[in-house]
Amino acid sequence: MATLSVAAILAENARRRPEKTALVEGELRLTFGEVWRRSLARAGALTDLGVRPGDRVALMAPNTAEFPVAYYAIAAAGAVVVPVHLLLSCGEVAHVLGDSGATLLLVHPAQAETGRAAADALGVRVVVLGEEFDRLAADAEPLPSYVTRAVDDPAVIFYTSGTTGVPKGAVLTHFNIVMNATVNAFDANDIRADDIALGALPLFHAFGQTVSLNSTWRAGATLVLLPRFDAARAIELMVREGVNTFHGVPTMFVALAAAAPDAAALPDLRVCVSGGASLPVAVLERFEDAFGARIHEGYGLSETSPAAAVNQPLFGTRPGTIGHPLWGVDVEIARAEVEGRIELLPPGELGEVVIRGHNVFAGYLGRPEASAEAVVDGWFRTGDLGTKDDEGFLTIVDRKKDIIIRGGYNVYPREVEEVLMRHPGIAQVAVIGLPDELHGEEVCAVVVPAPGTAPEAAAITDWSREHLGRHKYPRRVEFTDALPLGPSMKVLKRELRAAYAKK
Known part of the structure; x- marks a missing residue:
């Protein structure tokens, strides 16, 4: 049986470059060796709390060092990470905990009130990150290494509402996530071990988790965390830390372009990736003029790990498009009105964007009908409308769903x-x-x-x-x-x- 774990992303760095800076948050600087030791100690604490391989552990935290440490601790213990969106109400958090079958909630002190109220209503155990989790880790025997998992075992469950309005758990496997991180790091963009990336995207979100955290560390590069995005502070931090890689959503690029004229200095950015929503070409141009850096716009969904297509240096970039599919992924346009089968359309025709490849999820947790509707003939139906031109550039035109x-x-x-x-x-x-x-x-x-x-x-x-x-x-x-x-x-x-x- 082939085995694989998301935890290997961090474990391999600890083996190959233990003294290299992995994580920066404020004054805190941790090497890959230190992050991995912290994660193994906390994996030991999780094991002591009764967490077993395959159990679901919810994680509710902002972009502080506790998030990646806890994330890799859960993976190392062989459990499944259930990231919880920080903007949810108590009832919405309770739905995620109940639907996923989470047995434990790891929550940051800033979210503890909401998280605890939701967990208490369901009888789910709560451990607060920081002092409480640190104390449990200090008393536990660290795991000697990560628990091995089958390649198709669940690694992360992202909650996404779809059109039904009830959030569904999209199950991503270890293979999904490791492949998406690998291909993002080494094929889509030329990420190097001496790069320094700003982690401003929420890590509970698929984009921040795969592209900022996992892809950066897959390449052995450094991640600088920014817990709350503020354009002026982001520019200052990027200059101070020598950040050359920025991943963001369009609103962040709007804010950075607006703040640039007042900044004392600007970072020297080599790689900029935009996703999460379509980037107006005017915004792209304003940002590129201000920073002298090219934006590579991409596209993906929680169900596709998330990256499916991006403007890649290899194929050239074209503003207003989402570029080409990632290595090992097919993105095509299918007849939108045809249900139950996939009928691909020729270049230039408008239709539904469909995706197949190593990035397509294992299905919606406990919802076989919804899973069967979403994946047809091996293709994931995105519900988005788009076109593909003669050169293979993809463009998202509108959303079939009223999202x-x-x-x-x-x-x-x-x-x-x-x-x-x-x-x-x-x-x-x-x-x-x-x-x-x-x-x-x-x-x-x-x-x-x-x-x-x-x-x-x-x-x-x-x-x-x-x-x-x-x-x-x-x-x-x-x-x-x-x-x-x-x-x-x-x-x-x-x-x-x-x-x-x-x-």
Whole structure:
């Protein structure tokens, strides 16, 4: 039986370059040897807590050194990492813990209140990162090495809402993650061991976890963590630490370009990668003018580990496109309206983006029907619409699903609508994304008030803030007498988007 573990990414660095700086966070600097020793000690603590290979361990932490240490500790113990989005409400965290079957939650002190409330409701054990986890690690016997896993064993479960509005667990295997990190490091971009990358993307997110953490360390390079993104601070930190690699979502590139003129000095960036949402060409040009560095825009989903395509130096880059598929991955355009089978289209035709390769996930946890719908004839159906030109450059044109991407975070309208429909002043609601210069898209709720009520926009926003994650609640609320309906009685969201985008 072939075996593999995500933990090998760190273990091999500890063997090959033990004295090299792996991780920088503020004043803290750790070598690969030190990070691996810390992870093995904590893996020993997890084993003492009863964590067994295959168990799910939830991890809720910002971009501090505790995240990668705990992440690799869970992997080393043979358990499965369940990253928890930091912007979720208590009820949303409880869904992730319950659905994944997590037996333990490792939570950062900053998130401990929300995490503990969710875990207590389900009887899930909680260990707080920092003092408590450190004490348990000090008392435990460190594992001598990582626990071996089969290549197709689950390594990470990412929660993604899809169109149903109920977050589903996308199961990624050790093979998925190690391959995606390897191909990102050595084929898509020329990452070198002496590179220094800024870890500003959230590590609980697939993009930050694979591209910033795992790919950087797969190449033996250094990761500098920035717990909270602020453009001026990011520039200062990149200059101070000699950062030459930056991974970000479009909102980060917007902010960096805006902050550049006021900066005392700018970093000398060699590799810049954008993903998470489509990057307006105007933003790309502003950033490249300010920093003198080329952005390589890419594309991926939690279900594809996540990277599927990116502008790669080998093929040349083209602004406005997502470049070419990664090594060992096929990205094609299929007829979107055909269900149950994949019918590929010739170059230049608009259709659904479909993906196959080593990066395609093992399915949705406990949801065989959803998995069968998502992977057809060996191809993952993304629900995104795109084209592929004669030279193989891929372009994302629109989303088949009405997903909103706010600041790089996915917001699923149905999920927001379900919550808003509980408001006593709302009879009907449609949630749409409207263009926003800072966040790419802003969440807008178009509301038909309940008879005899006169709700105020600000009051609905305040109410929804209590019930939804910080990236999900509508910052904009519009009122209407009736929603436009199509022949099948579905709300015509494209009409709403056209009407309110002009306002």
